[in-house]
Amino acid sequence: MTSLVRGRPATVKDVARHAGVSASTVSNVLHGRSSVADEIRARVEAAIADVGYVPSAAGRLLRSGTSEVIQLALPDIRSPYYSALAHTVIQRARDLGMTVVIEETDGAVEQEQRVASSHPHRGVGGTLICPMSLTSDDLAELRPELPTVLLGEHTQGDAFDQVFIDSRAAARDVAAHLVGRGRRRFAFVGTERGEGTGPGALRLAGVRDVLRAEGLDLPDAAVLGTPDFGRETGISVGEGLPVGEDGFDAVVCATDELAVGVLHALARRGVDVPRDVAVTGWDDAPESRFVTPSLTTVAHDLDDLAAAALGFVTARRADPARRPGRHVSPHRLVVRDSTRAV
Amino acid sequence: MTSLVRGRPATVKDVARHAGVSASTVSNVLHGRSSVADEIRARVEAAIADVGYVPSAAGRLLRSGTSEVIQLALPDIRSPYYSALAHTVIQRARDLGMTVVIEETDGAVEQEQRVASSHPHRGVGGTLICPMSLTSDDLAELRPELPTVLLGEHTQGDAFDQVFIDSRAAARDVAAHLVGRGRRRFAFVGTERGEGTGPGALRLAGVRDVLRAEGLDLPDAAVLGTPDFGRETGISVGEGLPVGEDGFDAVVCATDELAVGVLHALARRGVDVPRDVAVTGWDDAPESRFVTPSLTTVAHDLDDLAAAALGFVTARRADPARRPGRHVSPHRLVVRDSTRAV
Structure with a gap:
């Protein structure tokens, strides 16, 4: 059982404060180092008992x-x-x-x-x-x-x-959210190399599930394969993407990094997100909260x-x-x- | 010496293609696994010689x-x-x-x-x-x-x-660049806990070096200590920061993450960066290139x-x-x- 100091488990720092020594000295005692004077060692051991310090299981294993x-x-x-x-x-x-x-x-x-x-x-x-x-x-x-x-x-x-x-189910959640917000003209950005059984393909399939049920189209030209899933690639895609009244009104990206690149390129073009086009990512990367506008995404x-x-x-x-x-x-x-x- | 296939070192894939087997089979041969039929093994070994494949030193060490x-x-x-x-x-x-x-x-x-x-x-x-x-x-x-x-x-x-x-020298580079762009009213965001001998303190010292030489002031109120160096903290700072004509015209942040948070908060306030205020980060994190506006920073x-x-x-x-x-x-x-x- 771990004793508590002010409602939390006691730490090496608590032991050090109680014994009037440095945390390093406590550590030396805990590690059985011979350099510690007997008097100091006794004082540290008493402090360990007093504050109820229990080395963690992980710490014991490591040592x-x-x-x-x-x-x-x-x-x-x-x-x-x-x-x-x-x-x-x-x-x-x-x-x-x-x-x-x-x-x-x-x-x-x-x-x-x-x-x-x-x-x-x-x-x-x-x-x-x-x-x-x-x-x-x-x-x-x-x-x-x-x-x-x-x-x-x-x-x-x-x-x-x-x-x-379940990437396909998550992609259905993304697409249903966008349809619910009135989006109709979808693009999908980011499918992988090879036979297409990976997450990109699964995410695309989930988007298709929803669009089909809504009677909406996702033509081949709206599916943009990418050589990788990075931000630079997102910028390249975003630079040329037709959006707004004559183009797409929703862009589903297979990763947050692609989406961050797309947002960056659209901002440079003066496109207003989400007014002109909605954009989504995937993974809930920290930066998805801090880009402008902040990014709708799938969290694991x-x-x-x-x-x-x-x-x-x-x-x-x-x-x-x-x-x-x-x-x-x-x-x-x-x-x-x-x-x-x- | 490593032989080359079309100008690059031969790989396991080249061996596999040449031998007409899968890359996994080549790997099994390289690892001396007994499951590989003698005929296949001989074919792979011949292909290794033909394409001039040399396992890397790292691979050999690992094996x-x-x-x-x-x-x-x-x-x-x-x-x-x-x-x-x-x-x-x-x-x-x-x-x-x-x-x-x-x-x-x-x-x-x-x-x-x-x-x-x-x-x-x-x-x-x-x-x-x-x-x-x-x-x-x-x-x-x-x-x-x-x-x-x-x-x-x-x-x-x-x-x-x-x-x-040399953090202090790098901070001098940052400050000199900003002064050269006409900035005069500096804020510094991000100093660490404790005695202040860490990078935050060194970076602040470098900024002070330049401002002092230019006859510019950096009052204590313009130095914002932070509990950490993260994006959320940058947002908190950016929400309250006086900028523009009556406030700071340059904000030097001790990390890119702080700067990204500051940029996000300023965008929400409708502040134009860099017109109203210039912002710099530190570390050249990948996202520093992809935020809007892209971020001036110190690269390692x-x-x-x-x-x-x-x-x-x-x-x-x-x-x-x-x-x-x-x-x-x-x-x-x-x-x-x-x-x-x-």
Whole structure:
């Protein structure tokens, strides 16, 4: 049981204040370092008891050297969605006494093979991978030596534990919101390379579901494939996009980064968002709240996603023959100014 | 020597195409997996020779299981600057056959002590830490067991290898640019907690250097301390900031995130940037190019910074008694629309 100082668990700082020593000295005592004078050590130990300080389980694991490593493989840590995902996995893993190695794959098949088929050092206990190029069959052929969990919708199959959101349902939420705000002339920005079974394709399918039910058209010319999902690409798209009375009145982007680029290009052209055209993104990246206008987007529940992924690693280690599981993580439409009623 | 396919090094994909097999099969051969039929293996090996494929040094190290781990400790991976730093460290480390564990400290003294004083698992060969709370003396008292490099200007001392930019000089560049554009009434946003020896204080000092030389004033009321350096805080500041004819005509922010928040709040108020007031950030975060108006900022040379930091780790392992080094990494003012001449 953790004692409380003013309603919160006691910390090293509380111990230090109580003992009249520095936090570093407390840390030295906790780590059993020999440099601490006996008198100081006794004083610190008394203070630990007095304030009821309990080292965290994670801290104990770390000090005992038994902490485990989880490998998280993603395309690029600089992408706001992936850095938010990494943050949540790191936090959740720390709660479990684990640390996280980040591997960047750039979405390239060779890098994805590398992380899926090798464990980079001793002590790695599992791999979470966001594949962009490898299919589930490719991965199965690689036979990863470690418990491996697929994150995201890029690979559907039944050989691995998987965690993802229902992208098609989320896209239906986006489209229904826009139709409800009177939008009729849709464009869709951002479909991936390859056979089109990834999130871009799923998101497009969800938009089509709604438009079809409303008797609205989404001609091929309104579906803009992009070489990547970044801001620069969004700018290129936004520079040429016909919008307003003679063009589109709603632009659904497959990522926030694309949408931020589109908004930037439209602002330079003097287009008023949302009056002339509504714009939506995907991922609820932090900047989606701070661009002007703020961006309507799809939010993930990263805590749920990270907990499910790490849970799959633990379960598979307990039972390697376990049937692969699928966890559909919740999503939520976040409505902001870029789709305001006009 | 690496052979070339159409002017670039041959890849696993080239081998696969040449052998008429999947990339996964090539990978299985490279990893010595027994599942590959002898005939296929022979065909792949012939293709490897034909296209001149050479597995990278990093790949060989990884497969041999001897790869090393570098611990990178930073406040929050979601911050654009830290995710860009992590990206560069991961890329550079991979070139050296190393992988990177990310530890988040939230800038809290206990977390910083934790990562500085323990190595979380076997195989960790060094620590790069961006301290926010611990001083250099605190760190010295912790006596890290691993080669430890301090990144950033938060702790100045001579007990550790350090890599940082000259924040004061960079701030002089920012202020001189603004004065050159006719700005006279400066505000400075973002100074840190504590004794004020960190980057916020150094950046403020650089601005003061220039203003003093120009005979301009920076009254205490124009220096806005902030509880953190994030976008929400920037919005709070921007909502109340007196700007324009009766207020400030230049706002120097200690981070891009603060500046992005300030820009957002000013846009909502109908303030025209840069006509009514110029705004600058710091770090050249990707979003600084995509906000409206795009943001003038200070860019780091992250490749230089990461290479220097990893170089210090390597050098210290070769010679643990080595005198600690200091590497000043270059910076560069990036001028964009938020300080355009008006």
